[in-house]
Amino acid sequence: MKDSVKSTDRKSPPPVNEAGEGDGTRTFAAFIKHLPGITFIKDAAGRYTFANGGWEKLFDRSAEDSLGLTDFDLFPEEMARAFTANDALIQQSGEARIVYEDVLTESGRQHMLVSKFPIFDAGGKVAHVGGVAVDVTTSRRAELELKEREEQLREAHERIRFHIVNSPLAVVEWDEEFRVIRWSGQAENIFGWTEAEVRGFHPDDWAFVHPDDRESVAEIMRQLSKGEKPRNLSHNRNLTKDGSVRFCDWYNSVSLGDNGRVQSIFSLVDDVTDRVRAQKEIVRLNTQLERRVERRTAELRAANAELEAFAYSVSHDLRAPLRAIAGFAMALAEHVEGGLDDSARKYLERIQSRATRMGELIDDLLQLSRLTRTKMKIEHLDLTSLAEEVAAETAQANPEHSVVTVIAPGMKAEGDPSLVRVLLQNLLANAWKFTRNSTEARIEVGVRREGGLDTFFVRDNGVGFDMRYVHKLFTAFQRLHSQAEYPGHGVGLATVQRVVRRHGGSARAESGAGAGATFFFTLSPRPAGESRKEP
Amino acid sequence: MSAKIIMLVEDNPDDEELTLLALKKNRILNEVVIARDGAEALEMLFGDGPHAFPARGIMPAVVLLDLNLPKVGGLEVLQRIRREASTRMLPVVILTSSKEEKDLIESYAHGCNSYVRKPVDFEAFVKATRELGFYWLLLNEAPPRKP
Numbered sequence: 280m281k282d283s284v285k286s287t288d289r290k291s292p293p294p295v296n297e298a299g300e301g302d303g304t305r306t307f308a309a310f311i312k313h314l315p316g317i318t319f320i321k322d323a324a325g326r327y328t329f330a331n332g333g334w335e336k337l338f339d340r341s342a343e344d345s346l347g348l349t350d351f352d353l354f355p356e357e358m359a360r361a362f363t364a365n366d367a368l369i370q371q372s373g374e375a376r377i378v379y380e381d382v383l384t385e386s387g388r389q390h391m392l393v394s395k396f397p398i399f400d401a402g403g404k405v406a407h408v409g410g411v412a413v414d415v416t417t418s419r420r421a422e423l424e425l426k427e428r429e430e431q432l433r434e435a436h437e438r439i440r441f442h443i444v445n446s447p448l449a450v451v452e453w454d455e456e457f458r459v460i461r462w463s464g465q466a467e468n469i470f471g472w473t474e475a476e477v478r479g480f481h482p483d484d485w486a487f488v489h490p491d492d493r494e495s496v497a498e499i500m501r502q503l504s505k506g507e508k509p510r511n512l513s514h515n516r517n518l519t520k521d522g523s524v525r526f527c528d529w530y531n532s533v534s535l536g537d538n539g540r541v542q543s544i545f546s547l548v549d550d551v552t553d554r555v556r557a558q559k560e561i562v563r564l565n566t567q568l569e570r571r572v573e574r575r576t577a578e579l580r581a582a583n584a585e586l587e588a589f590a591y592s593v594s595h596d597l598r599a600p601l602r603a604i605a606g607f608a609m610a611l612a613e614h615v616e617g618g619l620d621d622s623a624r625k626y627l628e629r630i631q632s633r634a635t636r637m638g639e640l641i642d643d644l645l646q647l648s649r650l651t652r653t654k655m656k657i658e659h660l661d662l663t664s665l666a667e668e669v670a671a672e673t674a675q676a677n678p679e680h681s682v683v684t685v686i687a688p689g690m691k692a693e694g695d696p697s698l699v700r701v702l703l704q705n706l707l708a709n710a711w712k713f714t715r716n717s718t719e720a721r722i723e724v725g726v727r728r729e730g731g732l733d734t735f736f737v738r739d740n741g742v743g744f745d746m747r748y749v750h751k752l753f754t755a756f757q758r759l760h761s762q763a764e765y766p767g768h769g770v771g772l773a774t775v776q777r778v779v780r781r782h783g784g785s786a787r788a789e790s791g792a793g794a795g796a797t798f799f800f801t802l803s804p805r806p807a808g809e810s811r812k813e814p
Numbered sequence: 815m816s817a818k819i820i821m822l823v824e825d826n827p828d829d830e831e832l833t834l835l836a837l838k839k840n841r842i843l844n845e846v847v848i849a850r851d852g853a854e855a856l857e858m859l860f861g862d863g864p865h866a867f868p869a870r871g872i873m874p875a876v877v878l879l880d881l882n883l884p885k886v887g888g889l890e891v892l893q894r895i896r897r898e899a900s901t902r903m904l905p906v907v908i909l910t911s912s913k914e915e916k917d918l919i920e921s922y923a924h925g926c927n928s929y930v931r932k933p934v935d936f937e938a939f940v941k942a943t944r945e946l947g948f949y950w951l952l953l954n955e956a957p958p959r960k961p
Contacts, residue, residue, distance in 0.1 A: 590914070591912070591914060591916075594911060594912045594913060594914055595881075595882050595910070595911045595912050596882075596911075598911045598932075598934060599826055599828065599829060599911055600828075601934045602828070602829065602832065602911075602932060602933075602934050602936070602939070603828035603829070603832065605934050605935060605936050606828070606832040606835070606936040606939065607828075607832075608936075609936040609937070610832075610835055610936075631935070631936065634934055635934050635935045637934070638933070638934030638935070639934075642913065645913070645914075649915075
C-alpha cells in the first residue's frame with residue numbers, strides 16, 4: 280500500500296525544490312532549508328512535497344526520503360490524524376490558521392505552534408498546504424503548569440471554604456488592627472450578628488465581650504497584634520445580639536505577611552456554654568449532696584446521742600421507782616408480818632415479782648438497744664468453734680436437759696465476734712428451751728449455699744411454731760408460746776434479727792407445729808441482682 | 815461500837831431508806847453518814863465544818879457512791895477522792911442503777927474499788943449489801959492511817 284502510494288504519487292506534483300528556477304528561487308530555497316524553524320509543504324493528497332532542515336531535525340529523518348509520503352506513512356496514527364485534520368481545515372476554508380500540534384518524539388511530547396496556510400494553483404484551487412512550525416514546548420508547559428497550579432489553588436481554597444462553612448467552630452478573621460474581615464456562618468449562629476453587621480468593627484466597638492472579661496481579652500489581643508505570640512487561647516464570655524451570655528474558647532493565630540509584619544489574625548471559636556453550665560451544675564449538685572450527707576450525718580449523730588441519753592436515763596431513772604416498789608412491798612410485808620392474811624401476803628409478793636419482772640424487761644430492752652448502739656468490729660470468724668463454745672455454755676446452764684448437738688465443721692464468716700456470739704447464744708438458748716419436752720432432743724448448726732450466700736441455720740426437733748405467726752417471730756416482746764409453757768421475754772429473736780441486720784444479712788424461720796423449727800441467717804448483704812426475699 | 819463508818823452518797827430518799835433497811839436486815843450496825851449530793855460529799859470529806867471528817871479526825875471505812883448525783887456527779891467525787899492525799903486509798907464502791915458499760919468502764923478508770931448494781935429485787939439487794947459489808951467492813955484490811 281505504502282509502496283504503491285509512493286511509486287504512483289512521486290511523479291505527479293512538481294516538488295518545489297526541483298521546480299524552482301533561477302537564482303531568486305534557489306536563494307529562497309536555501310533560506311528556507313536553513314531556517315532554524317520548521318517548514319513543510321504537502322500536496323492536496325497530503326503527500327510531502329517539501330520539508331526543511333528544521334523538519335528533518337525534529338523528526339530525525341531525511342526530507343528527501345520522506346517526499347511523496349503522507350503523515351500516515353511517516354508517523355503514528357494518532358499524530359497523523361491530528362495533522363491531516365488540520366490540513367483538511369485549511370483546504371476546505373482556503374484560509375491560513377494557527378494551530379497547536381503535538382509531536383511525539385523520542386525525547387517526549389513536544390508542542391508546536393504551527394501556522395498552516397493554503398498555496399493556490401493558477402485556477403485558484405488549494406493545491407498545497409504549507410506550514411511553519413515553532414517549538415513552544417517550554418512556554419506551553421509553563422502555561423499548563425500555571426493552569427494546574429491555579430486549579431490546585433482553587434481546590435485548596437474550596438476545601439478551606441468547605442471546612443469553614445461546615446465546622447462546628449465559628450471562624451473569625453481580623454485585620455492587624457483587630458477589625459473583623461471575615462465572620463463565618465457559624466459565628467453568625469453563635470453570636471447572632473451577621474458578617475455585614477460587624478465587618479470593619481473592633482470588638483470594643485460593639486457589645487461583644489462580656490464587661491468582666493474585657494481586660495483579659497484586651498491582653499490576649501495585644502499579644503497577638505504586637506506579634507508577641509504567634510497563637511494563644513482565650514476563655515471568655517461573649518454577648519450575643521440578643522444580650523445572652525455565651526462561654527467561648529477562642530483559638531487565635533497570627534498570619535504574618537512577607538515583610539514579617541502581622542497581616543491578619545485568625546480565630547476559631549468553640550461555644551462551650553453548655554459544657555461550662557453542665558460542669559457548674561455538677562459542682563453545684565456535688566456541693567448540695569455533700570451538704571445533705573453532712574446534715575444527715577449530723578442528724579444521725581444527734582439521733583444516736585439522743586438514743587444513748589434515753590437508754591442511759593431508762594437505765595437509771597426507770598429502775599429506781601421499781602426498786603422502791605419492790606423494796607417497800609417487802610418492807611411492808613416484814614413490818615406487819617403477823618397482821619397479814621395469806622391473800623394480802625400474796626398480793627405483796629405479786630407486787631414484788633412483777634416489779635422484778637419489769638426490771639428484767641427494762642434490762643432486755645436496754646440490751647437490745649445496745650446492740651444497735653455499739654460500734655462493730657468485723658473480723659474473720661470461725662463459726663464452728665464459736666457455735667461449739669456457745670453450745671457447751673448453754674448445755675452447762677441447763678444441766679437438767681440433755682441435747683445431742685451436731686455442729687458442721689469448717690464454718691467461716693465475717694462479723695463482729697461479740698455480736699455473733701450474742702446471736703448464737705439466743706438461737707441455741709431458744710433451741711434448748713423448745714426441745715425441753717422432746718424425748719431425743721437434737722440441735723443442729725450448719726450452713727448451706729443459697730443465692731450466692733452462705734446461709735447458716737440452727738435446727739431443732741422441738742415443739743416448733745405455727746407458721747401463721749411467723750411474721751411476729753422476730754419482733755420484740757412478741758411471743759408465740761405462753762409464759763407458763765415456755766417462759767421468756769420475747770427479745771431473743773428480736774436480738775437475732777438486729778445482729779443479722781447490722782451485718783447487712785437477713786434472718787427467717789421455718790417450722791411445722793410440733794415438727795421442730797429451723798432458723799436461717801446470713802451475715803452479709805445479698806449480692807447485687809439477687810431478688811430480695813424478706814423472711 | 816465499831817469505829818468503822820459507812821459513808822453513803824445517795825440523792826434518792828427511797829434508795830437511801832432501802833439501803834439503810836438492807837444494812838439493818840444484815841445487822842450491819844455501823845454508823846452511816848449520808849451525803850445527799852456530790853457537793854455535800856466533798857464538803858464532808860474535805861471541808862472544815864464541825865461535822866466533816868477532817869474535824870473528827872477520822873475517815874469512813876467505805877464510801878458507797880451513787881453515780882447520778884445532783885450538783886457534783888459521782889464520777890467527779892470519785893476523781894477528787896483519788897486526787898487528794900487524805901483519801902487516795904479510801905475504798906469506794908459504786909452503787910448505782912446503771913449496768914451501762916460506759917459507766918462501768920469510767921468508774922474503774924477513775925479508780926473505784928468495786929461496782930455494784932442495785933437490783934430491783936429487794937431480796938437480791940439485801941444479799942448484795944451483806945456481801946459488801948462482809949468484805950469491806952470485816953475482811954478488808956484498811957490502809958494504814960496517815961500520821
